[in-house]
Amino acid sequence: MATVFIPSQLRELSDGIPSVEIDAKNVREIVNQLDEMFPGFKERICLDGDIAPSLQVSIDNIMTSRGMIAKVQPHSEVHFIPAIGGG
Amino acid sequence: MTTTQYRVIGSRPVRHDGADKVTGKAIYTADMKLPGMLSGFVLRSPHAHAKILSIDTSEAEAMPGVHAVVTGADFPNVEDKIADLGEGSVNLAYLSTNCMAQKKVLYRGHAVAAVAATDVHIAEEAAAKIKVEYEVLDSVTWVLDAMQDDAPLLHENLLTDSLGKKAETPSNIPVHMHFEKGDVAAGFAEADVIIEREFKTATVHQGYIEPHAVVADYNEDGRLRIWTATQGSFTCRQQTAEVLQIPLGNVLVTPCEIGGGFGGKITVYLEPTAALLSKKSGRPVRITMTRADVFEASGPTPGSYMRIKLGAKNDGTIVAGEAWLAYDAGAYPGGMIGPGCMCVFSCYDIEHAVVDGYDVCLNKPKTSAYRAPGATQVAFAVEQLVDELAEKLDMCALEIREKNAVKEGARRVDGPVYPPIGLEQCLDALKQSEHWNTPLEGPHRGRGIAAGFWFGCGLKSSAACTVNSDGTINLLEGSTDIGGSRTSIAMQLAEVLGLEAEDINPQVGDTDTAGYTDVTGGSRVTFATGMAAYEAGRDLQQQMKTLAAELWDCSAEEITVNEDGSFSGNGNQLGFKELASQLFAAGEHLVGRATVSPECPTNGFGAHIADVEVDPETGKVTILRYTTIQDAGKAIHPSYVEGQLQGGTVQGIGWALNEEYFFNDDDTMANADFLDYRVPTMLDVPMIETIIVETGNPDHPYGVRGVGETPIVPPPAALANAIYNATNTRMTELPMSPPKLWKAMQSDPSAD
Numbered sequence: 128m129a130t131v132f133i134p135s136q137l138r139e140l141s142d143g144i145p146s147v148e149i150d151a152k153n154v155r156e157i158v159n160q161l162d163e164m165f166p167g168f169k170e171r172i173c174l175d176g177d178i179a180p181s182l183q184v185s186i187d188n189i190m191t192s193r194g195m196i197a198k199v200q201p202h203s204e205v206h207f208i209p210a211i212g213g214g
Numbered sequence: 215m216t217t218t219q220y221r222v223i224g225s226r227p228v229r230h231d232g233a234d235k236v237t238g239k240a241i242y243t244a245d246m247k248l249p250g251m252l253s254g255f256v257l258r259s260p261h262a263h264a265k266i267l268s269i270d271t272s273e274a275e276a277m278p279g280v281h282a283v284v285t286g287a288d289f290p291n292v293e294d295k296i297a298d299l300g301e302g303s304v305n306l307a308y309l310s311t312n313c314m315a316q317k318k319v320l321y322r323g324h325a326v327a328a329v330a331a332t333d334v335h336i337a338e339e340a341a342a343k344i345k346v347e348y349e350v351l352d353s354v355t356w357v358l359d360a361m362q363d364d365a366p367l368l369h370e371n372l373l374t375d376s377l378g379k380k381a382e383t384p385s386n387i388p389v390h391m392h393f394e395k396g397d398v399a400a401g402f403a404e405a406d407v408i409i410e411r412e413f414k415t416a417t418v419h420q421g422y423i424e425p426h427a428v429v430a431d432y433n434e435d436g437r438l439r440i441w442t443a444t445q446g447s448f449t450c451r452q453q454t455a456e457v458l459q460i461p462l463g464n465v466l467v468t469p470c471e472i473g474g475g476f477g478g479k480i481t482v483y484l485e486p487t488a489a490l491l492s493k494k495s496g497r498p499v500r501i502t503m504t505r506a507d508v509f510e511a512s513g514p515t516p517g518s519y520m521r522i523k524l525g526a527k528n529d530g531t532i533v534a535g536e537a538w539l540a541y542d543a544g545a546y547p548g549g550m551i552g553p554g555c556m557c558v559f560s561c562y563d564i565e566h567a568v569v570d571g572y573d574v575c576l577n578k579p580k581t582s583a584y585r586a587p588g589a590t591q592v593a594f595a596v597e598q599l600v601d602e603l604a605e606k607l608d609m610c611a612l613e614i615r616e617k618n619a620v621k622e623g624a625r626r627v628d629g630p631v632y633p634p635i636g637l638e639q640c641l642d643a644l645k646q647s648e649h650w651n652t653p654l655e656g657p658h659r660g661r662g663i664a665a666g667f668w669f670g671c672g673l674k675s676s677a678a679c680t681v682n683s684d685g686t687i688n689l690l691e692g693s694t695d696i697g698g699s700r701t702s703i704a705m706q707l708a709e710v711l712g713l714e715a716e717d718i719n720p721q722v723g724d725t726d727t728a729g730y731t732d733v734t735g736g737s738r739v740t741f742a743t744g745m746a747a748y749e750a751g752r753d754l755q756q757q758m759k760t761l762a763a764e765l766w767d768c769s770a771e772e773i774t775v776n777e778d779g780s781f782s783g784n785g786n787q788l789g790f791k792e793l794a795s796q797l798f799a800a801g802e803h804l805v806g807r808a809t810v811s812p813e814c815p816t817n818g819f820g821a822h823i824a825d826v827e828v829d830p831e832t833g834k835v836t837i838l839r840y841t842t843i844q845d846a847g848k849a850i851h852p853s854y855v856e857g858q859l860q861g862g863t864v865q866g867i868g869w870a871l872n873e874e875y876f877f878n879d880d881d882t883m884a885n886a887d888f889l890d891y892r893v894p895t896m897l898d899v900p901m902i903e904t905i906i907v908e909t910g911n912p913d914h915p916y917g918v919r920g921v922g923e924t925p926i927v928p929p930p931a932a933l934a935n936a937i938y939n940a941t942n943t944r945m946t947e948l949p950m951s952p953p954k955l956w957k958a959m960q961s962d963p964s965a966d
Contacts, residue, residue, distance in 0.1 A: 132629050135394040136377035171378025179378070180296045180303035185630045189813045190671070206629035209391065209552035211669065212302030214420075214477025214583035214735055214923055 129203040131157055133165075137172070140165040154184055155195035157205060172207055183210040221778075222708045223916055226853045227715040229701045231471075240471040243427035243443045244502050251429070252281055252330040254491050254501035255337035256484070257344055258511060259319035259326055262577040262881035263353035263366060266317055266346060269327060274340040279332040282494035283344070284487060286316040286326070290459040297456055299449045299733075302583075304481070308546040310457045312580050313486050319348070320368055320545035321577050322882040323510025325483075330491040330499045353577040353881040357519050357540045360386045360576040368545060368575045388547030389573040391555050393627045401534025401566025405525025407606045410536075413595040415930075415948040416874030417517040417542060420584045421865070421893045424473025425508045430488035431498040436460070438489050440467045445475040445694050446733030450482055451725045457486040468724040469694045476865070477583025480733050483512055509886035513582025514875065516542035516549050518591040522558070524599045530609050532600070532618045535559050535567040535627075541588065543573045544580035553669070554588030556628045557927075558596060560667040561615075561637060561819070563624040577881050583735065585862055586668035586923035590869060590930060594948060597664035597931030601938070611663055611935065612650075615821075616641050619665070636845030636909035636919075637665060637819035643907050644821045649841040659827045659838065662935025666820045666927030670920030671736040672812030676729025677746035679707060679718075679754060681804040685791025687713070689720040689750075691743050692731030697861075697922060698854040699739040705850050706744040706916060710751035711790050712779015729809055737818060737920020740850055741911075746810045748915050754806030761797050761804075762788075816911055816919040820844035822863065822928040826936040833956030835871055835937060840929075841903040847911035847919030855921050860902040862925025868894045870930035874949050 128148040133141045141147070147164065151157045158178075162169035172182055178194040185206040191197040199205060234240040271283045292310040296303050315324045327344050331337035352366040359365055365386055374381035376390045402408060429441040438460065444450040447467040455462045472479065484501045491499040503512070518541045525534040537558045543549030555571035604614040619637045626632070644650055644663065654661045680688045689707055693699055704718035722728070731743065758781060759773040766773070766784045773783035780789045788796070797804065825839040842859040849855040872892040876884040885891045910917035934945045943959050 134377055136379075136392045174296065180298045188630050188633050188815070190815060191813050192673075192811065204631070208628045208630070209556065210302060211553045211556065211671075212299075212477075212480070212583055212587070212736065214475075214585040214587050 128201065129157065129199045129205055131161065131205045134207050137168060140167055151199050153195065153199055154178070154197045157199060158195065181210055182207055220709055222705045222715055223848065223850050224852065226851060227701065227705065229698050230704065230720055231695065231700055242424060242473060243429060243441055243470040246429045246441050246470070246500060248429065248431060248498040251498040251500055252332060252495055253334035253337050254328055254330045254488055254499045255334055255341050256325045256487065256501065256507070257327040257341040258507070259315065259322060259324040261319055261348055261350050262322050263351040264319050264348040265351065266315060266319065266326065267349055268347045270345040271327060273343040274329055277336065277340045277343065279336040280329060280340045281497060282330040282491045284328050284490045284494060286314045288490050289314050289486070292457060292459065297452065299452060304453070304548065306456050309453060312546055313457060313483060321579050323507065323579060325487065325511065328487045328491055330495050355576050355578055355877050355881045357517060357542050357574045357576065360574050361540060361572065368577065372547065372575065386575040387572050388543065388575060389551060391551060391571040393555055393569040395625060395627050396566030398534055398536055398566045398568045402525045404527065404533050406528045407603055408523060408525040409599050409602045410521070410523035411599060411946055413520040413522065413946045415518045415591045415594060417514045417578060418869050418873040419509055419514040419891065420474070420476040420478040422474030422476060422478060425503040425505060426479065426483055426512055427502040428484040428488045429498060429500045430485065430492045432489055432493040436464050438465045440465065440485055440489070441470050442467065442485060443472045443479055444469055445479045445696065445735050447692065447694065447725050448730055449480060449733050450485060453482040454485045454489065457482070458489060466724060466726050469722060472694055472696055475696055475734070476585050477587060477735055478513055480735060481513060481582055505888060506886040509891060510883050511579055513544065513580050515584035515587060516581045516591070518542065520592065520595045522595045522599060524603060526603045526607060528607060530607055530614045530617045532562055532564050532603065533566060535564045537569045537592070539569070539571040539592065540574055541591070542578060542581055543575050544578045545575060546580045547573060547575060549573045549581045550583065550588035552588070554592050556626065557589040557667060558592040559627050561620060561665040562618045563620045567627045569627055585865065585926040589666065589668055589927045590866060593664060593666050593927045594930040594934065597928065598934050598944065601935045612641065612645060615665055632817065634909065634912060635817045635819060636907055639907045639909050640819050640821040640843045640845055643843050643905050644823060647823070647841060647843070647905060649823050649839060649903065654825050656827070658830055658940050659825065660936045660938065660940030661823065661825050662932045662939060663821060663823050664928035664931035664935060666924050668737060668818050668923040668927060670741065670816030670818050671738050672742045672814060673732035673736065673738055674809065674811045675731045675743040675746040676809045677743065677750040678729065678805060678807045679750045681754065681794045683795060683798040685794035686717045686719065689718050689747060690723045690728055691720065691747065692723055692728030693739045693743045694734040695722055696734055697858055698851065699734065699743065702740045702850040702854055703744050703747045707747040707751045710748050710779070711754070713790055737816065737922040741816050741914055741918045741920050742810060742812055744850065744918060745812060745914060746808045749808030749810055750806040753808055754804060757804055757806065758793060758797065761802050762793060765796065765800065812913060814913045816847065818845060818919050818921060818924040820924045820928060822932040824932040824936040826933060826940055828937060828940045828955065830959065833952035833959060835933065835950065835955065837867065837900055839900055841905065842925055843905040843907060844921060844924055845907040845909050845919060846921045847914065848908050848917035849906050850916065850918060852906060855906055856904045858921045859904045859925045862923065863902050863929055864894050864899055866926040866929025867899055867933065870933045870948060870950060872949050872951055
């Protein structure tokens with residue numbers, strides 16, 4: 128089961144729960160399951176069916192650019208964090 | 215620490231582009247001359263905020279020598295769409311109207327029209343004949359004022375986004391971010407000492423020496439060719455195509471040599487305008503910004519307001535942190551508040567923390583990245599509070615940092631945990647340094663230290679290497695070379711192939727010839743494009759093993775590539791060059807290629823020591839000695855790493871002591887030139903001493919971490935701490951210029 132951290136701004140949807148364990152192969156499955164558990168989750172972090180460009184997904188400290196198709200391992204740690212650019 | 219011994223990596227060969235640069239032969243965009251080329255001039259708003267009621271270009275168009283005039287009406291209507299630019303994203307509607315205003319101007323310097331003429335003087339004269347009727351609006355340039363309910367609204371439909379949830383009423387706040395870990399209230403309850411302070415930082419500019427410049431040539435077949443000073447030819451191509459609503463494949467961007475960028479040459483400003491002037495006139499058009507244009511119309515880095523609280527136990531453990539940050543976005547949403555929030559507590563392992571951050575639109579140019587964007591501001595604040603905690607707890611400033619420094623496994627406030635990192639090693643190097651162990655004596659003198667962090671990123675890079683008949687190599691890559699990256703990339707290819715750096719001829723290709731490569735930014739080029747070159751070398755070796763097997767009448771599995779890059783098998787052994795020559799003679803032409811997309815941050819940490827002397831009569835700060843320590847992972851070319859450390863530090867010193875945008879009462883910039891906007895010169899800073907720490911990055915074949923951005927992060931904080939130790943005056947506002955410091959010293963009764 129992957130450990131998925133709920134962004135603090137979305138914990139209003141999760142009743143304050145900071146993280147959940149999810150059995151998923153990729154980010155799409157995680158997002159869909161989170162949306163079932165916490166309705167409205169997907170709408171808050173997705174745009175046109177993919178992760179919003181203002182966000183990135185961190186999987187085991189890898190900032191993946193693969194969005195919904197990024198693979199998740201059984202013991203992965205998953206975060207949704209702001210996308211950043213450097214100088 | 216890395217211990218592997220390399221032949222090429224770690225040496226200091228002469229840079230491949232050195233002779234061209236020092237003899238003036240390198241071609242910068244402003245050097246470009248094409249047959250029939252016209253000169254462009256951009257007419258800019260004199261107002262900080264105004265509606266455009268009408269624009270009459272007829273008199274300008276009628277002037278002899280004028281070939282084309284464009285205004286916002288010539289720009290396609292770009293929809294409100296977010297485009298992913300590889301490193302970051304942009305709202306295309308905002309990007310387009312930042313290039314050329316449509317209904318409103320949002321800052322002094324906002325482009326409202328442009329003219330192409332036979333020379334720039336005619337173009338400028340014609341631009342002066344363009345009649346623009348404005349309705350001047352109230353304006354705002356201080357971030358807290360812009361957040362007020364009654365502030366002048368820049369965008370009437372802008373609703374604050376709180377991670378997908380929109381506010382109900384418009385404001386100047388496009389984004390609110392919030393991060394939380396642990397239980398902050400419990401953390402502060404646990405603390406024995408709590409310190410809270412407010413901090414302010416001024417808007418500052420990257421100050422690259424080369425102004426923005428572009429040449430555009432729009433062909434009648436719809437192909438657009440652009441030569442420009444850009445940090446990323448591919449992102450320039452994408453932005454230009456999107457703004458002009460033309461096919462990406464119709465645009466060819468050639469990156470010219472670049473005179474500095476530091477994050478400020480990623481966004482397009484002139485390219486679409488020059489392209490439209492070229493399309494209208496049928497001639498190539500060159501536009502070069504003046505220095506005033508650069509200050510007033512390209513992206514500075516955010517000014518900020520910060521309120522930060524730290525709590526520690528008596529043993530020095532920092533147990534709780536709270537940050538409230540408001541950063542300028544400039545005229546359009548999309549500032550640096552994200553990394554500001556993510557970096558505010560990045561150097562310390564704090565169990566309980568909360569961060570709120572606000573991106574704020576106001577009547578200044580749209581902000582851009584500037585070396586570790588958003589991190590310098592928060593370091594200025596937090597690193598001073600850490601010193602204050604140490605003082606209250608009777609600890610040494612280094613000791614409290616050592617006690618709380620993040621290490622592998624520490625969780626960032628935004629969630630992820632750190633992989634192996636090098637802050638502890640940097641602090642240890644500081645502790646062992648000759649500088650730290652040399653007492654500083656004398657009146658009005660003080661020493662300060664500070665730590666700093668920047669993520670560093672990977673992103674996409676490509677490389678192709680063509681083997682010549684003599685075994686030398688032409689290396690083609692797509693990373694604009696700002697800090698000597700041609701050579702640091704070539705060295706990695708030379709290392710893997712057993713060649714010398716001089717055997718590689720590195721070239722930065724255009725968007726039609728190089729493989730896709732993201733921007734030169736994010737401290738990524740030596741890491742990611744170097745990795746691409748390494749993989750291209752490996753690809754070449756695989757091809758050569760197969761061909762050598764035919765030459766030596768054995769199977770490819772029997773061929774070994776030795777540590778020195780030579781090949782052996784079936785009783786034969788040849789070096790790379792010899793084998794390549796034989797294969798070429800046998801009719802084999804070799805090209806190695808690779809694309810990579812590493813997605814791991816490279817996590818660059820640093821620690822700085824500053825010694826200052828403050829003149830009590832004037833408040834002038836003289837830097838007596840300065841040492842920059844940074845974990846480079848592995849320094850490919852130590853001179854270039856030292857150069858990055860020194861350059862970033864000097865820019866941080868300018869930010870700390872002198873640089874700021876001054877605004878007149880009408881919110882127009884008062885000091886848009888290098889006489890009045892004071893960047894440090896060699897007379898203002900001592901030789902910056904450097905110590906390179908090499909912890910090795912496990913995500914790179916040679917252990918490279920990015921180094922370009924972190925060095926700008928600690929200087930304002932290190933200098934503020936040094937100034938405090940010299941004067942007993944705590945400076946909470948940047949810049950700490952003589953008048954401000956002098957005034958603070960007068961008002962602080964405890965000051966020396």
